[in-house]
Amino acid sequence: MSAATAYSTVRKAAQPLTLRLGTRRSALATTQSSWVADQLRAQGHTVDLVTIVTEGDTSTASLSSLGGTGVFAAALRRALLAGEVDFAVHSLKDLPTAPEPGLTIAAVPVREDPRDVLVATDGRTLGELGEGAVVGTGSPRRVAQLAALGMGLSFKDIRGNVDTRIAMVHDGSLDAVVLARAGLARLGRLDDATESIDPLQMLPAPGQGALAVECRADDETTRAALAVLDDADTRACVTAERAVLAALEAGCSAPVGALAEVVEGEDGLELSLRAFVGSVDGSVDLRRSLVGPVTDAPSLGHRLAAVLLKDGADVLGEPEERPPAPAGDQSATRPRASGHSWPPDPPGANGAPPLAAPDRRPENDSTERAT
């Protein structure tokens, strides 16, 4: 018996396991969880889904009053830490950037297309919506970027699952909604999208389109089984994106978008990272980018956040550190990678350069908080 135990310990990672997967009950959550479960079943493991009801699913109160998108993850994490389930699958963009003590992200599987899509009446694109069109979204990030286009759109704060939101367009109560393309893809509803929005106009949420597969940090057996699902490129991208968010959360509370892509550089593969910080009235529209080594994802994100805070210090609140660098000397914020203003050409309908915000009103800062 003891000899058999010792033997099985050596081969533990290769043993078929029986794992309990905690999942929220929404269609998106169960679809995502089932996809991960199938990947593990293909490795010979047995996976049982355990439904966990979260406050974010049952309450109709606004997300911000419940404590933000973190409420979705909180109940799953409690069940994990209590040992009721062995692992959980989250939409990475809904996961707080602070690590959860006792838990670890064992895998970040290959990401779906991270862009946002428009679902509009009459097959319209963003450019065809027109002045006064009502766009439903509860996301300050989406509102800020749409407002910055200067197209005279108006916004309605909506909640509900993906199907509910699409229905609001089809029944004519809204002109359009903006949703993550990944959610539509996973639910088989991509045909409802009328435009995949160019990241030059709308940067996705950090981590959008990616999943996080989480388990207890001390559960080596489960960790090893989940690790085979990890995609190194996706992990590097979302690590950089979330580093921007984490660094900005410390320095401002404005709407944030970020997107990293692995690109072919002169010295091999590099990370190209773009980020946006704005205000929901569209008056602040700050976009910057950096390129750096794939192995440097966290510091790339932190450096890009520092650039954003420095360049937007007057409208974004207090940056952590504000070096009194002389004009023209940007070396302190870009020790390794090259920093540049992005996008290179003025985007959007108003043709305004990223920083040309004539009516920026710093005194309005307190009304521009992300909610």
Ligand SMILES: NCc1[nH]cc(CCC(=O)O)c1CC(=O)O
């Ligand atoms: N905040 C809700 C949420 N969390 C994850 C997704 C979609 C899937 C993803 O982005 O990974 C969505 C819906 C949406 O934003 O349209």
